[in-house]
Amino acid sequence: MPSPYFWILARALRDFVETESGGQLPLSGKLPDMKSDTMNYIGLQKVYREKALSDFESVKKRVKGLIEGTDMVIPHETIEIxxxxxxxxxxxxxxxxxENHVQPEKLGKL
Structure with a gap:
């Protein structure tokens, strides 16, 4: 059974993707596997973390807007995950x- 928060989170995600992120999902913050020297890797890792945090904050703000005026509280950790x-x-x-249990020839009669 899905979380009672699922559709709120899905709506906030959709709004984020459609209006704020240029069609991109929030960045997870996980750096893809790659070859690099230590300094460049650490620098890129910092950029990924900052962007992931920025995306998360944007989605969280949208979630708060969607539940405003209700008694619903969606935990910070749930939005982050x-x-x-x-x-x-x-x-x-x-x-x-x-539909799975009705034979195909009977479907036309329903």
Missing amino acids: FCKNASNLRVIQYRSLT
């Missing part, structure tokens, strides 16, 4: 149980 794992979200479309 959602942002870090946004690239793993998938839309799965499936047929209902009725």
Whole structure:
């Protein structure tokens, strides 16, 4: 069962992607595997962390705006985990149980 916060978080993420990030998901902050010298790697790691924090703050601000006026409280950690794992979200479309158990020739009669 999804978190009761899922659709709020998904809406905040959508709004962030559509209006603020140029179509990009929030950066997770994890630096891709690469070859580099220590100084450049540390510098790039700092840039990734700062961008991830900036993206997280933007999404958090959107979440707060969406729940404003309600008694809902979404923990800071929940928003952070959602942002870090946004690239793993998938839309799965499936047929209902009725459609799966009805023979194809009977579907036209429903």
